[in-house]
Amino acid sequence: MKLSELAQTLEASFISGEDREDMDFDKVGAADLMSDILAALSEHGILLTGLATVQVVNTAVIAGVQAIVFVRNKQPDPGVIEMAKGHDMPMLTTKYSMFVSCGRLYSAGLTGLNGAR
């Protein structure tokens, strides 16, 4: 799936990294616990989270996540957005809850970070 298709599926808008909407990915992880992301094979995956802190961006960079999607209309602070831009990390926000976001992406054919469905 391309990032632009994910944005459509979740009716999400880009906070940063809109120029990377053609980026391909096929795995998604959903977590508010950053150690869960660090403990999983999250490289080349998308992170769905309800946290919008600076640690989410750092965790995504360290873990090799390709883009971050904030659920429930979460908006990070301007400093966090600048930081994500510095790391070339696309960020999107969706009005849907974590549960509904996961369901929509699952229905669209995406897998978990370990490839499971």
Next chain:
Amino acid sequence: MPAFKKRFNIKAKDFIHAGEASIAVQNMLKQLNVASSLIRRIAICGYEGEMNTVMHGGDGSFCVEIDTDRILLEISDDGPGIADIEKAKEKGYSTAADEYREMGFGAGMGLSNMEKNADQMIIESEPGKGTVVRMAFETGESHQKQDGT
């Protein structure tokens, strides 16, 4: 790869800058063309260590040493120390305050995650005397440990 050493300072409770040392090391290793799975393991260990220091350890330092056959990380602090190291390494054991859990950390996974990703990990700590965590990563292809779960 020539021997190379770099040291970063870690400040207690500085959550804004926590992670910068690990990201700097990650970028450094990318430039040295180190295998991406090894970079990921090193960055994860460094970052979990940095977060532990910022949350629990107080002021500290983060040293990386890059040699021909291995990469070493040493994260040390002058914080309260760890009374029971084996207990601290257990998955799910945590003394973290709720404010850290709200940031997505403090679930008692840091040390076990570090141990899983490092080829060797040694923790030296005593109550009142701070903590030193040393981790070694073999760079040879025959030593590549698999990352992830």
